[in-house]
Amino acid sequence: MSTSLTIRRPDDWHLHLRDGAMLEAVLPETARHFGRAIIMPNLVPPVVTADDANAYRARIMNALPAGMQFDPLMMLYLTEQTDPADVVAAHKAGLITGVKLYPAGATTNSASGVRDMDKVRPVLEAMAEAGVPLCCHGEVTDADIDIFDREAVFIDRILEPLRRDVPQLRVTMEHITTSTAVEYVRSADANLAGSITTHHLIINRNHILVGGIKPHYYCLPVAKRESHRVALVEAATSGDARFFLGTDSAPHTDPNKEQACGCAGVFSATNTMSCLAHVFEVAGALDKLEAFASLNGPLHYGLPANNTTITLTKRDTPVGYPEKLNTGEGPVTLFDPGFPLHWHIEA
Numbered sequence: 001m002s003t004s005l006t007i008r009r010p011d012d013w014h015l016h017l018r019d020g021a022m023l024e025a026v027l028p029e030t031a032r033h034f035g036r037a038i039i040m041p042n043l044v045p046p047v048v049t050a051d052d053a054n055a056y057r058a059r060i061m062n063a064l065p066a067g068m069q070f071d072p073l074m075m076l077y078l079t080e081q082t083d084p085a086d087v088v089a090a091h092k093a094g095l096i097t098g099v100k101l102y103p104a105g106a107t108t109n110s111a112s113g114v115r116d117m118d119k120v121r122p123v124l125e126a127m128a129e130a131g132v133p134l135c136c137h138g139e140v141t142d143a144d145i146d147i148f149d150r151e152a153v154f155i156d157r158i159l160e161p162l163r164r165d166v167p168q169l170r171v172t173m174e175h176i177t178t179s180t181a182v183e184y185v186r187s188a189d190a191n192l193a194g195s196i197t198t199h200h201l202i203i204n205r206n207h208i209l210v211g212g213i214k215p216h217y218y219c220l221p222v223a224k225r226e227s228h229r230v231a232l233v234e235a236a237t238s239g240d241a242r243f244f245l246g247t248d249s250a251p252h253t254d255p256n257k258e259q260a261c262g263c264a265g266v267f268s269a270t271n272t273m274s275c276l277a278h279v280f281e282v283a284g285a286l287d288k289l290e291a292f293a294s295l296n297g298p299l300h301y302g303l304p305a306n307n308t309t310i311t312l313t314k315r316d317t318p319v320g321y322p323e324k325l326n327t328g329e330g331p332v333t334l335f336d337p338g339f340p341l342h343w344h345i346e347a
Contacts, residue, residue, distance in 0.1 A: 003314040005286055009306035009347070010273065010293035012037035013195050014135070014174050014246030016265070017060060017072075019043055021328025024063045026251050029269040029325065031070035033347050035306040038073045038135070038246070041100055046077035046112050050090035057095075073097040073301075075135065079112050080119040084126035091132045097301060098133035098172075099123070103154075105141045107220040108250070108264060113137075117158060124162070128169035133301060135172045138181065139221055148205075151221055152180045159184075163192065172300065175200065175248045177221045179231035185242050186235075193300045195246030196236050196292075199266045201279050202337050204229045215257045216333045219248070220264040236292050237285035244296035247272050253330035267325070268335035274319045275335070277312050277343035311346040319344055 015030060015037040017023050030037055039060065041047035047056050053074040060072045074096045076087060082099075090096045101120075102113030114120055127134060139150035140157060155173075163171060169191065173181060176194040185194040199219060204226045208217045217223065235243045249272070250265030257263055268275070273293070280289045289312075298305045318340040324331040 004311060005277070005289065006309050006311045007290035008294035009033075009035040009308045009310050010245065011035055011297050011306065012247050012249070012269075012272075013172070013244055013297045013301075014038055014040065014197070014248045015269070016040045016042075016248070016250040018251060019056075019059065022251055023060065025325060025327035026249075026267070026269060026332070027060065027063050027070075028065050028068065030249070031064060031068040033273050033310060033345055034070070035308065036071040036073055038075060038097055041075045041077040042102065042108060042110060046079075047075070048077050048079055048082065048112075050076070050086050050093075050095055052076075053090060053096050075100045077102065077112065078114060078120055078123065080114060080116065082120065082123050084123045087123060087132060088126055088130040091130060096132075098135050099127060101134055101136045103137060103139060103141050103158075106137050106139050110137070117162065124166055124169060128166045131170070131302075133170040133172060135174050138173045138176065147222055148224060151176070151178050155180065155184050163188075167191065170300075172246075174246055175221060176232070177224050178228045182231045182235045186240070188242070193242045193244065193296075194235070195244055195297075196232050197246060197248045197266070198268045198272045198275050199223070199335055200229065201233055201236060202229075202275060207338070215262045216336070217266065218257075218262060218264055219250070219266045233279060233283055237280055237283040237288050239288045239291050241291070241296045241299055243292065244300065245272075245276070245293045246297075251325070251327070251332045253327070254324070254333055255330060257333065266335050267332050270325065270334050271319065271321050271337075271341060273310070273312065273345050274341040274343045275337050277314075278337070278339070278341060281314075281343075312343045313346065314342050315344055316342070318342055
């Protein structure tokens with residue numbers, strides 16, 4: 001097995017940067033290795049208009065350290081008041097890459113999300129006609145649905161009817177967590193892809209619950225059974241162009257994670273590429289890492305792959321990274337894969 005691998009510079013197709021002091025602290029952790037990232041719009045207040053996206057992008061670029069190259073791909077937060085014309089104009093101008101669907105109450109800062117899909121049908125139809133991608137947080141929030149079944153029910157109740165009624169809409173089912181979602185993406189002939197996070201390739205629900213509650217592994221969608229994790233690894237390492245990286249790296253300060261009602265989110269921007277190299281090496285699929293991290297995402301979104309590269313080198317000495325990232329809002333714990341990382345990144 002090769003101890004050195006050079007690939008096109010990767011992209012992150014699902015990233016939380018937050019704002020203010022948190023943005024300033026976490027942005028370099030992504031920009032160090034990644035060329036682009038789709039930036040989640042669930043700020044408070046959310047990024048709902050073209051003007052909001054333009055202003056947020058400016059704040060991101062102002063926070064980017066000198067000498068770093070990074071292109072934030074902006075999204076609009078879909079609400080029941082979203083103006084179809086604003087969405088189409090923003091996409092046509094190159095200001096946004098797509099629109100994010102949050103079912104109301106599904107995850108962090110999703111209270112402004114969609115409760116009635118019929119109310120956003122005009123926006124979705126306009127997006128389909130204009131070629132604007134829709135990125136979905138694929139969970140229902142009905143109180144009678146078990147949290148481990150939310151993704152499968154979303155496919156049946158929301159996604160399949162939507163794709164049947166608006167087949168030309170390009171959809172990303174983000175951070176998929178189940179074999180059900182893997183098979184659903186594989187069943188599609190066109191206009192559907194699934195992003196997979198770093199942490200869902202490594203942890204299952206036992207990591208959260210066995211031996212005491214581990215708040216820094218708690219995320220939404222929540223990690224599922226080991227059989228689902230295995231299905232995700234098989235999809236990611238298959239080379240299938242319908243699957244690509246979206247880390248869902250989501251920083252929360254330790255006090256907000258380690259409380260009676262802790263926040264959902266895993267911060268993995270710093271060590272994602274080292275983690276992925278380990279996962280792909282164990283699967284005997286290092287030759288598929290470039291497709292997953294660098295090629296399949298741009299293909300789905302109609303963008304060129306990056307023309308620069310990074311090199312991953314396996315060494316006896318483990319990769320050194322801090323346990324916590326200090327930010328102006330407080331410490332943020334980095335994702336711990338539970339094993340030493342030996343793939344070092346030269347960007």
